């Protein structure tokens with residue numbers, strides 16, 4: 001299960017109701033801040049998330065509406081001992097701009113209490129734990145170095161406690177060994193195999209997060225069969241020329257991607273101040289009904305619904 005909280009959902013400039021791009025993804029003990037537009041610190045506080053355990057930042061790209069908040073965040077963390085290390089992932093150009101912001105503008109030679117690590121993104125696996133994999137993939141927007149991210153839970157076999165009890169497996173470390181794939185021998189000499197007490201393999205939830213994007217044909221494979229796809233919808237169809245010129249998407253293009261990639265739910269963000277939320281939603285829903293337009297502080301839980309899993313059928317839909 002992944003939890004997603006939107007902190008800013010406006011494109012290029014904030015509005016009264018929408019802050020600049022930022023979102024938080026939670027999984028177990030991990031917290032990932034995706035983008036950090038101006039004003040994100042206050043949004044973090046208002047959302048109730050606060051700064052605790054905020055040690056990982058993923059940047060979709062280096063445009064100012066996605067990174068300027070890092071200056072303020074680092075300024076706060078540099079004087080506050082609760083966070084001693086901040087890891088920032090981004091493309092090369094993005095990291096160069098962020099380093100200028102942090103070292104030339106914010107710190108200017110001052111010693112910070114926190115250590116900042118920069119990780120240049122290469123497409124592929126960025127991080128992996130026992131329970132999930134985080135991948136980055138290239139996105140076409142204006143300029144180089146734009147990335148999207150997928151968070152995917154690993155497949156697992158559920159432990160069938162009733163079956164284990166019936167077989168006489170004691171409630172102790174033996175259960176953990178069975179889950180890890182080891183056979184155990186009971187006191188009476190009977191051997192219990194993992195297959196005896198583990199259910200069918202179950203796929204995990206998949207969350208695909210794309211920031212600003214100018215086209216979608218190269219995003220189908222990575223977003224395929226996601227339980228949730230988050231992507232920008234800066235423009236409406238009647239502004240398609242402008243969308244193309246500035247490397248952004250219309251709500252209709254985003255919805256077509258959701259349909260082609262066979263995702264379960266589409267969440268649109270990065271709205272232009274010119275467009276009404278209702279119009280963005282209607283345009284997308286006409287193509288992909290299970291669409292939501294995110295508002296600041298909206299929270300979503302991304303879970304795999306067992307019966308809805310199709311194994312991904314993007315190729316046949318394309």
Ligand SMILES: [Zn+2]
Nearest residue numbers: 012063065212
């Ligand atoms: Zn943007």
Ligand SMILES: [Zn+2]
Nearest residue numbers: 061063141212
């Ligand atoms: Zn941008």
